[in-house]
Amino acid sequence: MNSTFSALSEPNRLHIVELLREGPLTVGEIANRLGLNQPQTSKHLRVLSDAGLVEVHAVTNRRYYKLRPEPFQEMEVWLDSYRRLWNERFDRLDDYLQEMKRKEGEKK
């Protein structure tokens, strides 16, 4: 959780993550789209990778980076504990959703 926030606290890394919502991208593509230099892009991707936010899939010369769902799921769970701070009205519905998710998890 902490490593997730650390990784996302850097503006360019946050941009990378938001860009990767569209789907897997190459280092060069990321660098181009965001106006970053290649080395810094690789370095940021390294940090994101260490934090488990992205994973690589190498095809020939290129390396495709894409988002890993786990950290986002963790954030979701983490956020759940703050939900009662606001909007009490949806607690029951949220509970239902959480229950569904829990059952889903058990099946695996």
Next chain:
Amino acid sequence: MNSTFSALSEPNRLHIVELLREGPLTVGEIANRLGLNQPQTSKHLRVLSDAGLVEVHAVTNRRYYKLRPEPFQEMEVWLDSYRRLWNERFDRLDDYLQEMKRKEGEKK
């Protein structure tokens, strides 16, 4: 969004935020519970306050800090755009939840 992640990237600040889930607390109480010195606690609270994560309510000598819901709501919205990364099964239910939230927002 960025300022939220920055504020939460510091371990002690994350602890403070998690502690404040229980409810408003005094600087001294926070410092005690987390084993922090008072000055650093005040400094961390300052950062959290600048990021809009907490707000103060002064009563006589004490200052009670408590969480503000807005940043967490923003994170929720932000996370929504990543939800299709996993668990497609819940998209429809999530959509329903989002629709409810949207309608709720309109009423104000």
Next chain:
DNA sequence: TCAAAATATTCCTTGACAGGAATATTCCTA
């Protein structure tokens, strides 16, 4: 009014981290 409690702020030092530039590495292709 004065001492003490609660909190905030300042100054200093140190460590971490991001960017730039250069270089290494890997793998393809002509």
Next chain:
DNA sequence: TAGGAATATTCCTGTCAAGGAATATTTTGA
């Protein structure tokens, strides 16, 4: 197989932020 993409790594430097210690500020209560 040599050259060139595409990517990763290293080294260096400057900046910034966190902790420690001391001090300032505010407010209470005797």
